[in-house]
Amino acid sequence: GDSVTQMEGPVTLSEEAFLTINCTYTATGYPSLFWYVQYPGEGLQLLLKATKADDKGSNKGFEATYRKETTSFHLEKGSVQVSDSAVYFCALHNYGQNFVFGPGTRLSVLP
Amino acid sequence: DAGVIQSPRHEVTEMGQEVTLRCKPISGHNSLFWYRQTMMRGLELLIYFNNNVPIDDSGMPEDRFSAKMPNASFSTLKIQPSEPRDSAVYFCASSSPGTNFAQYFGPGTRLTVT
Numbered sequence: 004g005d006s007v008t009q010m011e012g013p014v015t016l017s018e019e020a021f022l023t024i025n026c027t028y029t030a031t032g033y034p035s036l037f038w039y040v041q042y043p044g045e046g047l048q049l050l051l052k053a054t055k056a057d058d059k060g061s062n063k064g065f066e067a068t069y070r071k072e073t074t075s076f077h078l079e080k081g082s083v084q085v086s087d088s089a090v091y092f093c094a095l096h097n098y099g100q101n102f103v104f105g106p107g108t109r110l111s112v113l114p
Numbered sequence: 115d116a117g118v119i120q121s122p123r124h125e126v127t128e129m130g131q132e133v134t135l136r137c138k139p140i141s142g143h144n145s146l147f148w149y150r151q152t153m154m155r156g157l158e159l160l161i162y163f164n165n166n167v168p169i170d171d172s173g174m175p176e177d178r179f180s181a182k183m184p185n186a187s188f189s190t191l192k193i194q195p196s197e198p199r200d201s202a203v204y205f206c207a208s209s210s211p212g213t214n215f216a217q218y219f220g221p222g223t224r225l226t227v228t
Contacts, residue, residue: 035214046118046205046219047157054214092157096215101170102147104157 005030007093007105015111022080024108026093034095036069036076041090083112118220120206126226132194135223139208148191149205196227
């Protein structure tokens with residue numbers, strides 16, 4: 004079945020550092036890909052999405068590019084802030100299939 | 115537009131009691147999902163509905179759990195009887211083809227069973 008793999012956390016960075024959270028997937032066909040963010044005590048929020056190969060999703064300074072050749076959808080941000088501290092989930096959806104979430108990566112940003 | 119609404123936000127109950135969690139999906143969304151999140155097991159899909167019909171309930175842990183969706187704007191997740199191991203945060207989410215099937219989550223209900 005379809006699956007999503009994310010880099011192990013926690014990831015700890017200093018403010019203004021560059022962020023990369025790796026995400027790779029296994030799926031048949033052409034799934035849509037998503038990144039969600041969960042702040043402490045809150046539900047998951049859709050951060051960005053991409054629906055076809057080479058699409059770039061972006062939001063709030065975060066970006067991810069749908070790379071079909073490497074089956075990846077890595078999340079990046081050029082300069083993180085303390086307020087970005089959260090858990091980040093990579094996910095995919097194949098038409099007619101269940102949504103599949105990765106295990107999540109906890110990010111801590113230190114001032 | 116209002117997001118997914120869940121109630122109550124917090125529930126504390128004693129073992130053996132019945133618990134009912136409620137969800138109102140985003141208007142116009144035709145799929146609804148119930149998830150459970152714990153530190154040990156992460157995010158688990160319990161059940162999902164499409165056009166008010168349960169499609170996949172394979173994630174429902176046991177017969178103590180049941181879910182209904184009597185109409186497009188309301189769903190319940192019931193646990194009877196509740197046990198301490200049911201303590202978790204329960205999320206409801208909704209989606210539609212118009213969102214590219216992206217799921218939109220509610221704030222969750224934190225359930226504590228003592």
